Amino acid sequence: MTAYEAGTGDAANPLKQLARHGQSPWLDFIQRSYTESGKLKKLVEEDGLKGVTSNPSIFQKAMGHGTDYDPQIRQILADRIVDAGTLYETLAIHDIRAAAKVLHPVYAQTAKVDGYVSLEVSPYLARDTKATIAEARRLWIAVGAPNLMIKIPGTDEGAPAVQAAIAEGINVNVTLLFSLSAYKKVVEAYIAGLEERLSRGESVKGIASVASFFVSRIDVKIDKEIDARIAAGDREAESLRGLRGKVAIANAKQAYEYWQGIVRSPRWKKLADAGAMPQRLLWASTSTKDKTFSDVLYVDGLIGPETVNTIPPATFDDFRDHGRVADTLTQDLPGAHRVISEARRLGLDLDGVTRTLVTEGVRGFEDAFDALLGAIAAKQAAFLGNKVTKTTLNLPASLDTAVREELEAWRTKGNVRRLWAGDATLWTGRDEGNWLKWxxxxxxxxxxxxxxxxxxxxxxxxxxxxxxxxxxxxxxxxxxxxxxxxxxxxxxxxxxxxxxxxxxxxxxxxxxxxxxxxxxxxxxxxxxxxxxxxxxxxxxxxxxxxxxxxxxxxxxxxxxxxxxxxxxxxxxxxxxxxxxxxxxxxxxxxxxxxxxxxxxxxxxxxxxxxxSALRGEKSCAASVPPAQNPGVVLGSVLGVAARDFGRDKVTIIASPGIYDMGAWLEQLLAESTGKDGKGLIPIDDETIGKPDVYGKDRVFAYLRLAEDPCPRQDAAFAALAEAGEPVVTIELHERRQVLEEFFRWEFATAVAGSIIGINAFNQPDVEASKIETKKITNAYNETGKLPPYEPFAKDGPFAFYADPKNAAALKAGTTAEAILKAHFARAGAGDYVALLAYIDRDTATREWIQKVRLSVRDGLKLATAAEFGPRFQHSTGQAYKGGPNTGVFMQITCDDVVNLPVPGEKYTFGIVKEAQARGDMEVLAERGRRVLRVHIHGDLKSGLEKLAQAISAAV
Missing domain, CATH: 3.40.50.10490 (Glucose-6-phosphate isomerase like protein; domain 1)
Structure with missing residues (x-):
């Protein structure tokens, strides 16, 4: 028989006999099907069950597996756009309310002593007093059941939160107590909270609390050390052996003894006279882990008045079957003290063990909560189907492993929550937190x-x-x-x-x-x-x-x-x-x-x-663990590929229907990450070629619009993946999902910036070109002419300009082809070539620059950027100046056939464009970049044709 099948109803049922000794059996388990089937009610009726506790591990098993919760999940998702945390909380509150309803008769019959259901504050808040108080208050209101207990961890930070919650009249289950010293702080917090209410003239009646004192985990730790020392031949082996399975119960008895002293004190009597209920000790972690011990050891040995034992289902069944009921808590207290003293004499560090157990307990609940939220996020994505974009990763094994490790590091450090909290230390610790309103x-x-x-x-x-x-x-x-x-x-x-x-x-x-x-x-x-x-x-x-x-x-x-x-x-x-x-x-x-x-x-x-944008936001929410968080996954791929593998060229190709996403992504990636000599270099709109035209410095991002597929692109990306190139395919099912991707890429860029180790929100090098441009336009306003600017070489319609250092590297050539050949020869593996055209951006020039960039890419096997100025100065210009010094730049300027006045100024738009080109080139040269300017005199169309021929010959 299992706890799922209800009790025997026998008058000799050990579970029911506990009531005669003042102990209340609670069940350390909750699950929707269990409540809805009536099995929970049967345990109340037939086994004298008086309460239920939950924790992240229990909910993880209940929600993360099976289909019990699927109908409600689908219903919620049909009506609302929520994150995984909200979805979990909605499901949990439903379960808590249902269990509270089943237990309400017990609550009434026992005059509010029993009949409680516990719901835990987020495990992530265990070290945050203020946030724990806010969460306790919020959950108390959200559930709205009088027989609810809010579980708050008994950490140093949790104790003040307990006091605050009690002072507000919130029932509290204090969890993760292992040591007497921690328990004393919790008792003090409970009493102080009640006293605070009393001092305000508020009632202390009907406020319930339990202190969950964990048991079996202590023996697991202590006994493991005992066994190791015995195996090593410790001379105290016999004494050590005599302590196996005894320290935890002795520790609990000391806590109970302390509690008995508290309720006899004048301080407590004053509260009791005002109607306060004592904070009962609740024995938690009462399943037996060591199979050489009795399976009901931590139930049999911890029975006493005004206590609770929250029992896992299997142990619940075992105790019903063969439990022995007696007042064991008060038996042989001197013996309990001797056990603790002997443990200290033998160097069994009980204090150290309990400190470790608190840390492990917090971490364990966080891990369980991560697993729970991850499972819910995965279900959510599956149920939403085409309502959200879909990401497929094809990564080389080494990069895949490194990305998984990074995702796990982000999980264990809580980095997603840190990002949402505006923790600037996730980046450089400067002002990053001030730039997160997006x-x-x-x-x-x-x-x-x-x-x-x-x-x-x-x-x-x-x-x-x-x-x-x-x-x-x-x-x-x-x-x-x-x-x-x-x-x-x-x-x-x-x-x-x-x-x-x-x-x-x-x-x-x-x-x-x-x-x-x-x-x-x-x-x-x-x-x-x-x-x-x-x-x-x-x-x-x-x-x-x-x-x-x-x-x-x-x-x-x-x-x-x-x-x-x-x-x-x-x-x-x-x-x-x-x-x-x-x-x-x-x-x-x-x-x-x-x-x-x-x-x-x-x-x-x-x-x-x-x-659609909100779906992007919720999919990247603080509650979504990194492995299921599309923004973190994408950011980790980009960041790790650049940091650890030199793959810092993010090649972006989008389906024809959403092709312009690449231009927006260029600025986002380049301006956010390209600084301090690091960064991602976005390569937009570079027609996909065969795998052999690429070096090993790329990550390919394919934004595929399912409603407007391009078979040629599909085939090209499949070939790249087959060749072992890292390919991230993001499938948008309809155009409006570009809004979802706006948010996801913003989030991913922030993540990548953290991994690379830069401030993802400043642009320290953009201003430099603006300053130089302003100097030149101001000079024109004052003198009516531009400062002198002489080419270092001329050839036909072309004039070549460079700073002295770059000019010296190129002066050996006297023809356009020779100069260009010398310029491009300066590019090596891992570099990129950027064509920066300060010309009219129309269909013809865009086709021209695409043709030229492909000839450079295929000839040099290097990534190519094709940009129009001054537009790119406010986009990729930051990375070109402040990012890695891997760019080889060629400015292309021309005589303006048309010129237009700028009202209120002496300079014209043509003068402004010239000043911008000069200013940008000066800053590139100042930063030690390999840069060359080619100016086309005369007819632009024929000049571009000749330049394309010269470039093709040069590469």
């Missing part, structure tokens, strides 16, 4: 959804045909993904994104729009960035010519509070001002107003998009 921005945006929906309706009502966003970097790249991925929506303007100072590109965008029917979005976090300011000035001036005094009604801004752009918007009468979050850096801002406002303008389904 972690919860989705929740804030959902709460503010009506604001965006009302704005969206206003945009539609005003009938704009076009919308032109003016921004750079984080302000533009996210909105660009949304515009390219979701296209135009009926009844809403076509969203364009302009992030260039190239005058031809500006003119191209101006020609696409109807200014009289265009909404301009000026997007700038700081409000002081050069490009958005001069783009605003230009288009405001152009729009005023068409719209007159109504021009401000066609402009809105997204900027941080108190910025220069806010002042400009107010002065110029902008229609709307939306505010960003100062605690979110630009590259992490896509889910803030910097992304959501353009999404609203474009008529995108905001609620659906935010819900």
């Amino acid at each position: 972690l919860t921005i989705v929740d804030d945006q959902l709460l503010a959804l009506s604001k965006f929906e009302e704005f969206q309706a206003e945009v539609k009502a005003r009938g704009f045909r076009d919308a032109l966003l003016l921004g750079m970097g984080g302000s533009s790249l996210g909105p660009e993904v949304l515009a390219q991925t979701f296209g135009k929506h009926e009844g809403f303007p076509h969203l364009y994104v302009l992030d260039s100072t190239d005058p031809q590109q500006i003119r191209d965008f101006q020609d696409r729009i109807d200014i009289s029917r265009t909404l301009f979005i000026v997007s700038s976090k700081s409000g002081g960035t050069l490009e958005p300011n001069i783009l605003k000035a230009y288009f405001f001036d152009q729009a005023k010519k068409v719209l007159g005094d109504k021009v401000g009604s066609h402009f809105i801004t997204v900027t941080d509070p108190g910025s220069h752009m806010e002042d400009v918007a107010k002065k110029d009468g902008f229609w709307k001002i939306f505010y960003g979050e100062k605690q979110i850096g630009g590259r992490y801002s896509v889910l803030s107003d910097f992304g959501l406002v353009p999404a609203a303008v474009a008529g995108l389904p905001l609620k659906l998009l935010l819900e």
Whole structure:
């Protein structure tokens, strides 16, 4: 017979006889099917069961296996977007309430002495007093059952939490007590809590508490040491042997003796007279681990008045079958003292053992809770199916092992929780904690959804045909993904994104729009960035010519509070001002107003998009263990591959329908991690080749859109995986899951930054180019001309520029082909080549740069970046200057056929672009980078063709 089958109902039932001796049998077990089937009720009726305890290990066995909880999990997931921790808690509270309902008659019959069900605060809080108090309070309210006990660990940090909870009238089960000294602190906390209530004039009646004193684990530790010393031939072998299986019960008897003294004290009498109930000792860990001892040793030997024994199911059955009932707690107390004294004489370190057991107990509950939450997270992902993205890893064995080790290290150190708590020491210990508002921005945006929906309706009502966003970097790249991925929506303007100072590109965008029917979005976090300011000035001036005094009604801004752009918007009468979050850096801002406002303008389904983003957030929540946390898994792959294997080139390929994700990821990865000589170098949009064109410095990330598959890409990635290259495939089932991936990649980047060992939220090298650019534009404003700048070589339409050091390395060549050959020859294994083109970014030039980069890649077997300036300066520029010195850079500039004025300035957009190219090159050279500038004079198209030929010949 098992405890699952109810008791015998026999009057001689040892379990029922315990009541005659003042002890209450509780069951150390809870499971939904057990309660729902009526088996728990039968134990109450037939075995005199008087309470139930739970802990993470019990819930892990109950929830992590089988299907009992599946129907409720599916129901919750159908109605809500939750993290694994919330899902667990919802299930646990359901079980606790159900068990409390079964036990409520006992609670009533015993006048609140018994009939309790225990629910533990998160094991992760065992060393955090303040958080434990908050959690105890929250769970007490959430369950809402009078016969609930909140389990709080009896650690040094837990004791003050016990006092606070008791003072608030919360029933408490103090767990993980092993030593008399720890127990004394808990008794003091209980009494002090009651006294605090009494001093406030509040009742102390009906507040229950038990102190869970663990037993068998002490003998396991002590007996193991005894056996080892006997085996080693210890001369005290006989004395040691006589202590086996006795220390734990002796230790418990001492605690009971101390309790008896407490309840006889005048201090306690005052509380008792006010109606206080004593805090009973509860014997926990009462299953016998050593098979040479009686299987009911820790029940038979611990029977006494006003105590509880919480018994595991198997031991419950055993005691029912052959338990012996007697007042054993008060028997031979001198003998118990002799056992403890003898243990000390023999050097059996009981104090050390109990300290170790507390540490192991906390760790064990954390491990069990991790396993529980991991199992729930895995079930959650399986049940959600295509509602969330799916990740497949194909990693070489050595990298796979290293990633698994990193994930385990993150688990044991609690790093996911540290990240969510804003613990700056996870990175460099500086100001990282001040830049984490992106972690919860989705929740804030959902709460503010009506604001965006009302704005969206206003945009539609005003009938704009076009919308032109003016921004750079984080302000533009996210909105660009949304515009390219979701296209135009009926009844809403076509969203364009302009992030260039190239005058031809500006003119191209101006020609696409109807200014009289265009909404301009000026997007700038700081409000002081050069490009958005001069783009605003230009288009405001152009729009005023068409719209007159109504021009401000066609402009809105997204900027941080108190910025220069806010002042400009107010002065110029902008229609709307939306505010960003100062605690979110630009590259992490896509889910803030910097992304959501353009999404609203474009008529995108905001609620659906935010819900997808929320799924990304919840899948990466603090409660999701690293191995099941998609953000941590991805970040660990990227971080470990770079740190330990030199695979720091993250090659990003996305399906055609979501191709622009790569441009956003470039900035996120490069600007976040590329600093202090370390970092990830993103390689976007580099058409996948055969495995033999790659070195051993890559990780491949494939963002695959299931609704728009590309068989050629699928085949290419399959070949890479087969060849042993590390491939991360992320399958999006529909386009709106790019929002889920926005959050996941932000989280992964923060994780990778921690692993690499940098601050993932600053950009120390971006400002350098801005400073140099400003020097040059200021000089132009003062003198009306640019500072002199002479090429070190010319060949046909090409002029070559470099700083003295780089020029010296290349001067041996007199032809374009020779100079380029010398430049590219400086690249070695593990390096990359970056083409930085300060030209109009249109279809033709994008096709040209792709063709050229592939010829370089295939010729040199090196990673290639194909970038347009000045756009890349606010993206990959940080990594190029501050990351590993593995880049070989080639700037490409040209004569501007079109030039445009910057209102209020002497310089033009062409001058600004030239200043930006010069400034960036100067900083690259200053940082010791291998850099060359090629300027094309005359016709750009023919010049690009000739340059492509020269590059092809050079490599």
